[in-house]
Amino acid sequence: MKNLKSYLVAIVAIVIVVFLVPTVIIPQFNAIAASYRVVNEDSKIVSQLESKARKLSDLANNVDKLDANLEIAEEALPIEKDVARLVRGIQQLAQTGGLTVTTVKIIPGKTATASATPATSAQTSQPVTSAGAVSPATNTSTANSPKGDLLVELGMTGDDNNFKTFLKALESSKRLLVLSTSKSSATGNNFTYSVVVSAPFGQLPTISADQYTKPLPELSAADKKLLEDLKSSLFTNVTNNPLPTGPKGVTDPFK
């Protein structure tokens, strides 16, 4: 008993070392290491968030410039399907190139939600009147239409040079127009063309619930150059022509 008392401190030390170190101290080291990692990661995330917040504040101070850029991009790839203005623009491109437009078919593609029936039977195909108006239509499959694109099928006559002028005008259109297919056949010097022009539309921006954690997209040098070029005379706006208005002050505007 006396011996036990004289070794009390040593025994306490051993007990502390044996029990406290593995049960309290070592787990604390692990917990501290984990907390340190969390704080480190949080620190990086917070730095990114602060950087994003600063950039957004800068952008908010120059919101006019941002709006102008968006407007330029919107002209090239609009969200809104302004079909009438678009079809009229494409027709005018053909006519300005010297081609005679004989038919216009509109293939609207998917116009509603996925549950809605694709407009496979809702197309309009109309003989073009002398005034360039379009009348209702035949059915064409939209199977080849890229999702969301509006397809306009044009029947045209003219010569090869007129057709090349039309194609060049399509390629330099500020509102993006892509030649989807083209068929041409010749009788002597007169060519008949059947062209499908695809007009892609922009989608709504992809915003997720945790968008604030995602980095702010920045315009690269290539993006800025593209914006400059879209503003320049390299691209021509073909869809900003005013639509002809109907007669006013009449009982039946279709007469």
Added chain:
Amino acid sequence: MENQLPSQPPQNTPPPQSPAPPPAPKAAEPDEPGGINLLPQITENEIKTGVYKRKINVVAIAVIGLIGVIILLILLVRGYLYVQSNLLENRRKEAVSSIQKNASVEVKAIATKEKLDKIYTLLTTTIPSSTLVDQIDKAALTSPTIAVTEVDISANGETFVGGSAKTSDVFKQWVGNLTNKAANDYFDKVNLVSFSGNPTDGYKFSIKLSFLKKGVYQQTP
């Protein structure tokens, strides 16, 4: 060291009797009956044991102290991390609040970027159809008696060209024009799909080819 005198002849006389030394005090003899031992009864072992005990106690106290210091450090570090975590949480809330305040600006920025990306992709992957028609015309013009009557272009650049040639030599030249070194920059996989006719009425043909050029827009530095 023992000093010895120079050697002397041995004597037969008995050695002088030295007075008897006083009896040395006896070492502790605890079992000796009837004796009183006033000296501490500490053996060498007990002295060593005492030293060891002291050393063990010192080490034990040092260990306990060290553990205490470690626990104190743990508490300090945990406190520091807690404070840091709170500060970060406050900074995060401020940043998120600022971002959410400018959410509309962010939407515009995303929309602009996504649109520009799509525009660039479309402009740089679209077949330059005017160049394609131009090149077919060039190939045909160098063979004047070739008549191209059909040109079907698809979005991926695959093209069917149909026409007629007065003679087989003209047709040969036309095919040569589509497959020569200069044309290799534009056309690939030039395949004859059909060929019919006779020397009197001429020949009809259809050719399938791939147009190599892509993009209607190129950025100049």
